[in-house]
Amino acid sequence: MKIDFANLQLQYQTYKEKIDANLQAILNKSNYILGEEVNILEQELQNFTGAKYAIACSSGTDALLLALMAMDIQPGDEIITTPFTWISTGEMIALLKATPVFVDIEPDTYNLDANLIEAAITKKTKAIMPVSLYGQPADMDAIQAIADKYNLKVIIDGAQSFGSTFNKKTDSNLGDISTTSFFPSKPLGCYGDGGAVFTNNEDYAKKIKLLRVHGQNKRYHHQYIGIGGRLDTIQAAILLAKLPHFSKELKDRQKVADQYTSGLSNILQTPVIKPNRSSAWAQYTLRVKNRDNLQLKLKENSIPTSIFYPIPLHLQQCFQYLKYKQNDFPISEKASNEVISIPMNPFLTNEQIDYIVSKIQENL
Numbered sequence: 217m218k219i220d221f222a223n224l225q226l227q228y229q230t231y232k233e234k235i236d237a238n239l240q241a242i243l244n245k246s247n248y249i250l251g252e253e254v255n256i257l258e259q260e261l262q263n264f265t266g267a268k269y270a271i272a273c274s275s276g277t278d279a280l281l282l283a284l285m286a287m288d289i290q291p292g293d294e295i296i297t298t299p300f301t302w303i304s305t306g307e308m309i310a311l312l313k314a315t316p317v318f319v320d321i322e323p324d325t326y327n328l329d330a331n332l333i334e335a336a337i338t339k340k341t342k343a344i345m346p347v348s349l350y351g352q353p354a355d356m357d358a359i360q361a362i363a364d365k366y367n368l369k370v371i372i373d374g375a376q377s378f379g380s381t382f383n384k385k386t387d388s389n390l391g392d393i394s395t396t397s398f399f400p401s402k403p404l405g406c407y408g409d410g411g412a413v414f415t416n417n418e419d420y421a422k423k424i425k426l427l428r429v430h431g432q433n434k435r436y437h438h439q440y441i442g443i444g445g446r447l448d449t450i451q452a453a454i455l456l457a458k459l460p461h462f463s464k465e466l467k468d469r470q471k472v473a474d475q476y477t478s479g480l481s482n483i484l485q486t487p488v489i490k491p492n493r494s495s496a497w498a499q500y501t502l503r504v505k506n507r508d509n510l511q512l513k514l515k516e517n518s519i520p521t522s523i524f525y526p527i528p529l530h531l532q533q534c535f536q537y538l539k540y541k542q543n544d545f546p547i548s549e550k551a552s553n554e555v556i557s558i559p560m561n562p563f564l565t566n567e568q569i570d571y572i573v574s575k576i577q578e579n580l
């Protein structure tokens with residue numbers, strides 16, 4: 217049986233007619249950068265998320281950078297975040313010469329543990345940056361309450377969670393600024409790099425729009441130091457072709473997750489989604505002690521797997537200067553050694569899911 221991890225090929229074949237037509241229209245117009253489709257996409261993203269402003273940009277990484285720059289984060293400012301994430305989260309903080317201050321995660325959701333945040337707050341703390349890992353928002357009520365108490369900003373790294381909800385609001389519509397990634401394998405992906413920044417704050421929205429184009433407010437007039445952070449029109453056109461199907465895809469991902477959970481929850485630790493939240497199911501991630509063995513056995517049965525993430529950020533070479541050491545964040549370190557993500561996409565068939573479940577059961 218052939219099983220794809222994200223199955224971008226079948227996704228393209230499914231939406232081919234509309235994607236091809238949209239691409240052809242761009243080629244005919246030759247309007248490749250920040251064309252009309254980018255504006256339309258931003259409108260559609262606002263409609264979908266409920267956020268007042270959506271600003272499309274060049275990647276999920278640049279979305280984080282734009283968010284931090286919009287808040288005028290300065291060298292020496294501290295941003296509290298999780299070490300159990302993709303590098304971009306801490307990297308963009310460090311790129312601005314601000315300091316990522318790591319706080320450990322909850323063992324069940326893998327998200328920032330709100331109970332540990334207050335102890336990490338100092339006079340230099342400017343913001344809290346939770347990550348909605350694998351697709352599920354963090355405990356945003358608790359995090360927002362701490363932010364309000366200490367007058368801190370909240371930036372949500374929602375790269376993996378477009379379409380997820382917390383208390384029925386999308387996680388693009390929470391915090392001061394929320395970001396996402398349209399990397400091809402993300403829940404809503406384009407066919408190159410892309411991302412977006414969301415906010416309900418008009419001042420941030422205006423500034424981010426300028427920062428995205430080198431801080432330019434009028435041709436050749438640069439109000440801010442910005443970045444080349446535009447989304448190209450072709451990527452917007454692909455996203456516009458896919459967005460109408462996205463709600464159905466989210467439901468299908470949920471069905472896949474439910475089928476996995478019913479087959480596996482009695483033999484190993486399956487994902488925990490809290491009652492007031494929904495996940496966009498960027499990943500379906502299991503927890504096993506003998507991970508290498510399981511990964512090998514699944515590979516022998518043509519089942520691809522991935523490890524998100526094998527090394528937490530505080531133990532990365534690039535962050536050595538922060539002087540963290542082994543055992544500083546035991547929950548994250550344990551998770552790094554035990555997590556394994558299995559194929560997740562809305563096109564998996566019942567037969568494929570049953571096959572994957574049976575091979576895991578056989579090889580645990």
Ligand SMILES: Cc1ncc(COP(=O)(O)O)c(C=O)c1O
Nearest residue numbers: 275276277302304375397398399
């Ligand atoms: C948690 C997290 N943050 C940020 C990013 C960066 O997104 P991009 O690859 O679009 O730059 C990713 C992408 O994998 C991510 O998973």
